[in-house]
Amino acid sequence: MFSYDDYREIIRAIKDSKKGMKYPDAYGKDEFAIMRHDVEYSIERAYELSLVETEMDFSSTWFFQFTNNTYNPFSRTTMECIHKMRDNGHTIGLHYALDGETDMEVVRGRIPKQLEIMSYMLGFEINQFSIHRPPSEALAANFKYTGIFNAYQDDFFTYAEGVTDSTPLNVKYMSDANHIWRYGYPTRENIMNNKKVQILTHPFAWCEHGYDNHDNYVTLVKEKYAETIHSINDECKDFKEYLDEFLDARIDLNISG
Ligand SMILES: [Zn+2]
Structure with a gap:
């Protein structure tokens, strides 16, 4: 699991279901299969995964954070990636982090402000968002705004307590959090047999080879490490020595296999 080939299988199933859609088109429909990505840790991996979709003549929705510590969506190189993704037909959205805020009315006010900031920085309108690690209060709040789409609003997501793989819900939701598919794997059957489907993947979990959870983290950290030292080297002449x-220090982390 978690190789690009595995990923292509999921996309093929969505395409064959003929109900692959993004949030604005799925809104109010009786049937849809939405593919969404919450981008954590690595824009590079998100970009690479987006190319897998583009090769298959498919596009989906990618939510980016700008208050995390591991990547900056507004840096020149990552903005280039995001613009290329948009040029390839993908939809770009905000992955909103509550950052410890517990008052949902405060959150309700902040989300449109962050969408505005992101729109300004990226140079095009951002009107869709998903919430990072949403606590139940944020799901129950069912945030809705005119002209803005929330991946967790009740049109696209069914909030319920104690959900298992077999709990019948209005919207079938499948998520790959921590290399474990919660609420079922997006098999052809799960995509075909449920009228409304939302799939969440985290692009950092996916690569060409498809590693297990440990080795995926090892390769991810190595990539980020390499990116950091090359960024420093580009800026600081005195780093070269x-x-x-x-x-060399990179090889200290080994893939267990
Ligand atoms: Zn997240």
Whole structure:
């Protein structure tokens, strides 16, 4: 699981179901299969996964954070990635982090403000969002705004307590959190046999090879490490003399296989 080939299988199933849609088109429909991505840790991996979809003549919705510590969606290189994704037909949205805020009325006010900031920085309108690690109060709040789509509003997501794989819900929701498919794997049957489907994947979990959870983290950390030392090297002339030492240090993390 979690290789690009596995991913292609899911996309093929969505395409064959003929109900692959994004939020604005799915709104008010009786049947849909939405593919959504919450981008954590690595824009590079999100970009690579988006190319897998593009090769298959498919596009989906990608939610980016701008208050996390591991990537910056407004840096020049990542903005280029995001613009290329948009040029390839993908929809870009906000992955909103509550950052400890517990008052849902405060959150309700902040979300449109963050959408405005993101729209301003990226240079095009962002009117869709998903919430990062939503507590039950944020799901129960069912945030709705005119002209804005919330991945967790009740049109696209059914909020209920104690859900298992077999709980019948208006919208079938499948998520790959922590390399475990909660609420079922997006098999052809699960996509075909449920009228309304929303699938969430986290692009950092997916790569060409398809690693297990441990090795996926190892490769992810190595990629981020390499990116950090190359970024420093690009900026600081005095770093060059240490570069080899830092490049060598990368091999200390091994893939267990
Ligand atoms: Zn998240």
